[in-house]
Amino acid sequence: MADNEMSGKKRRHAIRGEDFRALCAFVRGYLHQDFHSEYKTAKAAVHAYCREATHKEVDRLRIQFERFVAETQAMPFEAVQKLLVDEFHSGWLPQSREDLVKVVAEFGKLT
Secondary structure, three states: OOHHHHHHHHHHHOOOHHHOHHHHHHHHHHOOOOHHHHHOOHHHHHHHHHHHOOHHHHHHHHHHHHHHHHHOOOOOHHHHHHHHHHOOOOOOOOOOHHHHHHHHHHHHHHO
8 A cells, every 4th residue: 555545544534623613613612721710610511501502502513523432432541632632722721531521421411
């Protein structure tokens, strides 16, 4: 396989913000660099989003967040953290996969 074919194949499997538009918008709008002063916790940011979004928007975000967790499961967690910061522009840095799962679970509690 040629190098350009291989790199194209790698890119198709890379996780990009543009493939998770609802998640990317949530992270940029609620888990941004100032989210600590605005919401204090990721859980509080989720609650704020759910108060302001439609049921359909919340469901779309929950589904994308679940997909993100599933698709990053095999990655080293440090790479997941880097992806959140570099690709999604997150100001929230989860300390574990469990932190991600807890945030996703909050969406389920509120819908």
